[in-house]
Amino acid sequence: MKFGHFDDAQREYVITQPDTPLPWINYLGCEEYFGLISNTAGGYSFYKDARLRRLTRYRYNNSPLDMGGRYLYIRDNNTGKYWSPSWMPTRVKLDEYECRHGQGYTIITSKLNGIKSSTRYFVPLGESLEIWQVTLTNENGSDADVSLFSAIEFCLWDANDDSTNFQRNYSIGQVEVDLESIGLPMKQEQAPALHKGSVIYHKTEYRERRDHFAYFACSEKLAGFDTQRESFLGAYRGWDEPAVVENGESCNSVAYGWQPIGSQHVKLQLKPGEQKQIIFILGYQENPKDDKFDPPGSQIINKKSAKKAIEKYLQASNVDKAFDELRNYWTMLLGKLQVTTPDEHTNRMVNIWNAYQCMVTFNMSRSASYFESGIGRGMGFRDSNQDLLGFVHMIPERARERILDMSATQLKNGGAFHQYQPLTKRGNNDVGSGFNDDPLWLVLGVSAYLKETGDWSILDELVQYENEAGTESPLYEHLQRSMQYTLDRLGPNNLPLIGRADWNDCLNLNCFSDTPGQSFQTTTNKDGNVAESVLIAGLFVLACSEMKGLADRYVERHTLNVTQLTFDVQPSTFYATAATEMEKTVWAAGWDGDWFRRAYDDFGHVLGSKENTEGQIFIEPQGICVMAGLGVENGNAVKALDSVGEHLATPHGIVLQQPAFSQYYLHLGEISSYPPGYKENAGIFCHTNPWIMIAESIVGRGDNAFDYYKRINPSAREEISELHKCEPYVYAQMIAGKDAATHGEAKNSWLSGTAAWNYVAITQAILGIQPTLDGLQIQPVFPCDWKGFTATRQFRGATYEIRVERQGKGNDVSLEVDGNPMTGSIIPLATKGSTVRVKAIVM
Numbered sequence: 080m081k082f083g084h085f086d087d088a089q090r091e092y093v094i095t096q097p098d099t100p101l102p103w104i105n106y107l108g109c110e111e112y113f114g115l116i117s118n119t120a121g122g123y124s125f126y127k128d129a130r131l132r133r134l135t136r137y138r139y140n141n142s143p144l145d146m147g148g149r150y151l152y153i154r155d156n157n158t159g160k161y162w163s164p165s166w167m168p169t170r171v172k173l174d175e176y177e178c179r180h181g182q183g184y185t186i187i188t189s190k191l192n193g194i195k196s197s198t199r200y201f202v203p204l205g206e207s208l209e210i211w212q213v214t215l216t217n218e219n220g221s222d223a224d225v226s227l228f229s230a231i232e233f234c235l236w237d238a239n240d241d242s243t244n245f246q247r248n249y250s251i252g253q254v255e256v257d258l259e260s261i262g263l264p265m266k267q268e269q270a271p272a273l274h275k276g277s278v279i280y281h282k283t284e285y286r287e288r289r290d291h292f293a294y295f296a297c298s299e300k301l302a303g304f305d306t307q308r309e310s311f312l313g314a315y316r317g318w319d320e321p322a323v324v325e326n327g328e329s330c331n332s333v334a335y336g337w338q339p340i341g342s343q344h345v346k347l348q349l350k351p352g353e354q355k356q357i358i359f360i361l362g363y364q365e366n367p368k369d370d371k372f373d374p375p376g377s378q379i380i381n382k383k384s385a386k387k388a389i390e391k392y393l394q395a396s397n398v399d400k401a402f403d404e405l406r407n408y409w410t411m412l413l414g415k416l417q418v419t420t421p422d423e424h425t426n427r428m429v430n431i432w433n434a435y436q437c438m439v440t441f442n443m444s445r446s447a448s449y450f451e452s453g454i455g456r457g458m459g460f461r462d463s464n465q466d467l468l469g470f471v472h473m474i475p476e477r478a479r480e481r482i483l484d485m486s487a488t489q490l491k492n493g494g495a496f497h498q499y500q501p502l503t504k505r506g507n508n509d510v511g512s513g514f515n516d517d518p519l520w521l522v523l524g525v526s527a528y529l530k531e532t533g534d535w536s537i538l539d540e541l542v543q544y545e546n547e548a549g550t551e552s553p554l555y556e557h558l559q560r561s562m563q564y565t566l567d568r569l570g571p572n573n574l575p576l577i578g579r580a581d582w583n584d585c586l587n588l589n590c591f592s593d594t595p596g597q598s599f600q601t602t603t604n605k606d607g608n609v610a611e612s613v614l615i616a617g618l619f620v621l622a623c624s625e626m627k628g629l630a631d632r633y634v635e636r637h638t639l640n641v642t643q644l645t646f647d648v649q650p651s652t653f654y655a656t657a658a659t660e661m662e663k664t665v666w667a668a669g670w671d672g673d674w675f676r677r678a679y680d681d682f683g684h685v686l687g688s689k690e691n692t693e694g695q696i697f698i699e700p701q702g703i704c705v706m707a708g709l710g711v712e713n714g715n716a717v718k719a720l721d722s723v724g725e726h727l728a729t730p731h732g733i734v735l736q737q738p739a740f741s742q743y744y745l746h747l748g749e750i751s752s753y754p755p756g757y758k759e760n761a762g763i764f765c766h767t768n769p770w771i772m773i774a775e776s777i778v779g780r781g782d783n784a785f786d787y788y789k790r791i792n793p794s795a796r797e798e799i800s801e802l803h804k805c806e807p808y809v810y811a812q813m814i815a816g817k818d819a820a821t822h823g824e825a826k827n828s829w830l831s832g833t834a835a836w837n838y839v840a841i842t843q844a845i846l847g848i849q850p851t852l853d854g855l856q857i858q859p860v861f862p863c864d865w866k867g868f869t870a871t872r873q874f875r876g877a878t879y880e881i882r883v884e885r886q887g888k889g890n891d892v893s894l895e896v897d898g899n900p901m902t903g904s905i906i907p908l909a910t911k912g913s914t915v916r917v918k919a920i921v922m
């Protein structure tokens with residue numbers, strides 16, 4: 080069953096029924112001001128940091144679902160009937176409803192009692208504000224007398240404190256309201272709080288250490304307003320039946336403490352067919368510390384800069400222009416790669432949604448979604464490095480900045496803080512380090528950046544360790560230390576020690592936690608000198624092959640430019656040898672006969688082997704080891720992948736391991752804390768599925784690779800939305816596995832490494848359009864029954880028009896570039912601004 084449909088021409092997903100199985104959300108903003116918005120206008124907004132600068136309040140895990148949002152109420156003043164044009168929160172049945180989610184905007188359109196309403200929500204580029212552009216049309220044959228009420232609930236900035244520290248918070252809330260243009264009589268005691276303009280200002284804590292405030296403006300003369308929640312709602316009422324809306328009259332309440340809100344009341348008389356546009360702006364503004372108050376010495380907000388933005392965007396023509404700019408921006412970003420294949424799901428995911436999701440993971444990491452509270456996690460070190468693989472071609476300059484920020488948190492011993500805070504850009508001490516795979520992902524991230532951009536200068540950037548002045552050394556040296564970190568931590572079998580965990584945060588082999596509530600991630604009860612990871616071994620070999628590509632070129636570049644190297648650079652042979660040694664170790668201790676093993680636990684017992692009764696085979700090492708090239712020549716790669724097909728594949732995707740853990744194992748940790756089939760305990764953990772797709776393409780099995788791709792492609796799952804439950808336009812972190820009662824049900828949509836890796840798998844492995852250090856490589860491994868496909872790829876300033884034609888069933892490629900046959904599969908770099916025509920014949 081579907082709850083909407085794709086509109087690919089508009090690059091939108093159109094939801095046609097408001098009661099989707101879960102709120103189906105979208106993101107507003109792409110720079111500093113962000114919002115989450117659901118298909119029924121739920122969600123919240125923040126500036127830069129979802130925890131520390133939260134503008135509006137949201138109630139997690141609430142019932143009814145999705146409480147807190149950008150709400151509007153329409154009231155027919157002739158009948159007294161009222162409803163929400165976004166269906167929530169009143170849930171009054173609408174005659175028409177449609178929600179269009181696009182890139183950075185959402186449009187909700189509905190109709191009831193002959194009143195059509197359409198609201199476009201978006202954040203203009205370069206601004207720290209959001210716009211709600213509302214158009215009301217009277218489609219009745221008679222005059223309409225309607226009231227439009229807006230309603231938001233302010234968060235007192237620190238979202239964590241806001242939802243816990245009530246003894247303080249109920250007394251600190253402050254607002255200012257300007258009523259001059261509203262023409263309302265002011266009560267004497269309110270006078271000090273009132274100022275010019277029909278704007279509600281939220282200024283909690285502005286009197287002390289905060290230099291920022293929020294404003295909520297409306298383009299119309301108001302019939303009234305409210306800023307105190309209980310005055311608006313009425314005692315013991317919910318957002319579904321505010322007393323003010325029911326009565327058709329605002330209380331003009333000014334909040335003193337308790338729960339400040341912003342609600343404006345606009346009265347409209349609409350002739351038959353008449354249309355009226357009303358604009359609301361919710362914005363964030365900072366003032367210089369010494370210019371906070373106007374007049375100076377008062378307690379009144381200096382509103383000069385906010386007023387500029389308000390004046391600009393209360394004009395519809397400026398709003399339309401800003402919206403066009405946003406659309407063009409996304410056309411430009413998505414235009415970096417566009418494909419036309421025989422499969423519509425592939426086309427729309429590659430061209431629109433998967434790329435968009437990659438950009439959202441760039442901005443949010445794992446912080447704010449409907450499954451991540453925005454108060455818990457900072458930016459993950461390994462997460463951000465992997466996310467980079469999916470967005471580097473769209474925003475290389477920001478990828479550069481991200482790499483430098485992240486590597487400045489790296490520890491001197493080459494390890495990494497597991498997370499860092501986006502606002503301070505410092506490593507997060509609460510979580511600390513010791514996740515032994517972390518530093519290796521930096522190598523993959525930097526290498527991907529270099530392949531995309533050819534910007535070798537990044538390797539010379541002086542970057543601190545642990546954000547400590549005086550520790551600066553070239554980024555390249557950080558990569559060397561990342562590699563050395565693994566070599567310095569080998570266990571009894573010579574495999575890398577796992578530390579707190581490797582990629583699988585829930586395989587906690589040194590944790591031994593028997594205390595409820597303890598964090599599996601940060602509790603370590605063993606010294607960690609025994610438990611080893613085959614995944615890290617494979618990842619190390621993979622990172623070695625990236626370093627091999629960088630090492631000699633790095634030295635050569637310095638020799639050519641006659642610049643001194645400030646530290647000892649390991650030659651590429653160092654990585655070749657290290658990789659060979661590690662491979663030997665894997666064959667000796669990490670190969671189980673039919674697949675790669677997973678780990679050795681603290682007792683030195685193997686995991687991911689036929690010797691185990693549960694957890695015999697895991698997906699991660701099969702993917703990563705084959706990606707690193709292990710077993711490709713001796714046939715073991717194919718064996719491992721066949722084992723994946725036999726033991727782990729399901730129609731809904733590939734599960735993480737089998738058999739699932741049926742009970743909690745103290746020595747395994749969080750992985751066994753999940754009921755079988757969920758999350759890391761044998762769920763379809765989508766992040767790892769593309770590793771298998773890439774591995775399948777490495778062994779030349781395009782049909783298998785694409786088959787796995789399709790199983791978890793959300794668009795291809797749209798028809799089973801009632802089962803899948805999450806948005807059909809973005810990947811979810813997990814789909815319940817075959818051991819679960821709800822096999823096929825997705826959870827944790829949006830913020831997952833699944834986005835970047837699926838993008839890499841389909842574009843670079845299956846369609847085979849792969850940036851390399853020397854040029855763009857065309858080496859597709861795609862389904863036998865495809866006649867071919869076309870693609871346009873922007874790469875290093877040139878446009879590549881690629882046409883792939885299948886003439887045989889294999890994967891041998893011969894290239895013709897601008898009409899000339901070429902040997903090899905890497906097209907030498909073209910001049911900037913040129914268009915390169917590539918024909919690839921696949922035999």
Ligand code: BGC
Binds near residue numbers: 584585600749758759
């Ligand atoms: C989740 C993991 C996550 C970890 C760290 C666990 O509960 O299952 O997927 O990476 O928490 O936040």
Ligand code: NOJ
Binds near residue numbers: 445459461584
């Ligand atoms: C989610 C985390 O963000 C990621 O870093 C980790 O690799 C996976 N969970 C697997 O546990």
